[in-house]
Amino acid sequence: GAVVSQHPSWVICKSGTSVKIECRSLDFQATTMFWYRQFPKQSLMLMATSNEGSKATYEQGVEKDKFLINHASLTLSTLTVTSAHPEDSSFYICSALTSGRLNEQFFGPGTRLTVL
């Protein structure tokens, strides 16, 4: 299957700083990528849909000014958590959608964010 990578795999930061997470589709082009957040023992919660060359679409309740998404190329989307606070500590997962009839979604390995 297609490969999606995330960087970094884990990050620890101080409260008030910003953190950028990268999501790359390694062997295919993805016009659409998704960002999810997952708290311990909970399911994945969709945060936003990232479309190449246009503004991201955020789910209800997700602050677009806090979670900045940039999808500048067909293989890269970035999520920046601005002014992070301890409650933003979570497992952030991206996925990339293949084009064509099958529209399969492939996930990255996730990024563990811990805000002190």
Added chain:
Amino acid sequence: DAKTTQPPSMDCAEGRAANLPCNHSTISGNEYVYWYRQIHSQGPQYIIHGLKNNETNEMASLIITEDRKSSTLILPHATLRDTAVYYCIVRVAGTGNQFYFGTGTSLTVIP
């Protein structure tokens, strides 16, 4: 997208078939059934998907009832590495359509 209902947890003996059910009684005619699984602290892994016909691949089989209101994912010979949370999702195929995850089924394969 239609809501799905799955049992919160299941056990399965190693080497036996694991049958994971999913109810999606409000599924629309153009919605596919997708299955993913998530091993602890990893990203979800695609397993299989289908519209109305039964599907099989190297990982699993997907059985969809004739009325499409429920489906079953079958892992024919479960191994310890199949221990994971399994998610059933229904979604209209297309690049603009999101995947919404339910609570899933936590499958434990027992030696």
